[in-house]
Amino acid sequence: MGKVILDVRELSTKYVTRFGESVYAVDRVSLKVEEGKSLGIAGESGCGKSTLALSLMGYYFAPLHYISGDIIIDGVNISKMHPDEVRRKILGKEIAYIPQAAMNALNPTLKIINFIEDVIHAHDPKVPKKQIYEMARQRFEELGLPAEVLQKYPVELSGGMKQRTVIATSVILSPKVLIADEPSSALDVTSQKMVIKMLRDMMERGLVKAMIFITHELPLLYNVTDDIMVMYAGQIVEQGTAQQVVFDPLHPYSKGLMGSIIVPESGVRDVKLTAIPGAPPNLKRPPQGCRFADRCKYVQAECRVQSIYMREAANNRAYRCIYPEEQLRKVYENEG
Template identity: 45%
Template sequence: MAMLNVEDLRVYYSTPLGHVKAVDGVSFEVREGEVFGIAGESGCGKSTLVHSLILRKPPMVHMGGRALFKGRDLMTMDVRESRKIRYTELSIIPQYAMNALNPTKKIKDIVWDLAREHGRTDREEVEKLLRERLEMVKLSPKVAEMYPVELSGGMRQRATMVVSTLLNPDLLIADEVTSALDVTTQRVVIELLHYFMEEGIVKSIIFVTHDLALLDKIADRIMVMYAGKVVEIGPTEEVINEPSHPYTQLLLNSLPRMGVQYKKQKLKGIPGYPISLLNPPKGCRFYTRCPYALDKCPHVEPGLAKVSEEHYAACHLLGGED
């Protein structure tokens, strides 16, 4: 059962030079009970995509398409309705989560402000729940009495996760939540997200990252984005072990592998630079960097070709519909 259905979504940024097509015709679904991974290099549109589901502020502009969350279109919700479901049904751990907490308030006051906005009236009950959740993420209940600046980076990350999930949202968006953390703390965060799912605190997760190796450990399915477009989508095992799009292949080859020494196999970067999304080409947006580009790639946009039952990739080499 799909909790979120995104259909041909287009979200641009308005600038004096024109519209930056950050998310340009993206479609996917997130099912109940799954972790859905979104991957791609910086500037591919993945963070714009998930933030447009939560809150759109200028210069971000919705240009078309739908995002049906439990049957309601997030793109047409008014401010009041959107605020009502935020944190209770749909929540986000922001990209710079360690700096997301108000430094002038104690953790308990931050949580109380959030709970009160959503109709909670018993502060004692809310603070009791906060202490329980802090213990869940291996933090002392005393953290409730502390200011964010008194916490280490890893502690602030976990405290932010508690705040974002305190009201048991159905869908949690984790946007680059491990990017500023050491490997040990990354593992703790991944385990906590799994725990939230197992305990029913959240029902589904969208996990956004540039690191496909992380998604291999947490995601059920993966969507790879490039320059505002979906280039590949499918079950994690297939996308990681049998990537079909040249970009996905190059992205995986740029990552270090366990047990492989640098002397034996050097890491390979992706040649060239991302295109400008102010005036992207009519055809495939990856053709300028693709080692397998065909004559029609600059002129004809490839459709998603079926690789297997749930695995699709947008590449002319696969014979997708134009």
């Protein structure tokens, strides 16, 4: 096992509505990402992926609130830090975040270089503009972006170029961990390919030491990440290598998720598509037992009443289910 850059232990966060109700969006999530590795997080819309991404930053503001757990980046626990300290010392330097629709984060009234100046001056207002320009030019050229982009306004750039500009800006301070939340959504196929290549290049060049890639598209994760975690209703329900989770899912939700999407890979593409019936539970009042129970065709009475924990499986895998691995596989075999 290599050096662990990001170590998250039992992290729980919630939203508090204006009516004082709590929505438990991230529930006791644990994960580790090694240096030089990328982790994919998959799940349907509303499962808590983006909330987890925000939570991993260690920077909380209403309506998102920290409950418990630890976020350790390269040996430093940031979960108990004051928000101002996190903003100045951690964000952008230790961990960076590319949000959904990141291209809309650019200020339309500022040239790209001025936007980058604002980003860097938020950490250190004493950095000279000339030094910032050289930093930006070098980073953009390393990532295949022409230096003249720095002198343009966002309106002068295509959607794909805007997205790549935001990504390049997010790693301007060489963060150890990069979190990319749906970075290729809302882009055409060609632009998606360029964005994915850019993210791979950043890892290969060592511009970031580890990456978390969030999407609802499992096949995309298979081609981008080393490992995959599947999230459902605020909890991690399965974790394993990309190969394992895509081609040999263990958890009933992971299996249903793979059965409901088109996968071009040989051996999977000919399988008939199926839908997962029902809807996720209300996270204002999470169920006592398995959160997938109401949608699972393998549900047992005890699934609804007892807490379900992550269960170790062969080949360093884990999944959240009442069934032991051998029994679960027999259920799948009998069904097939």
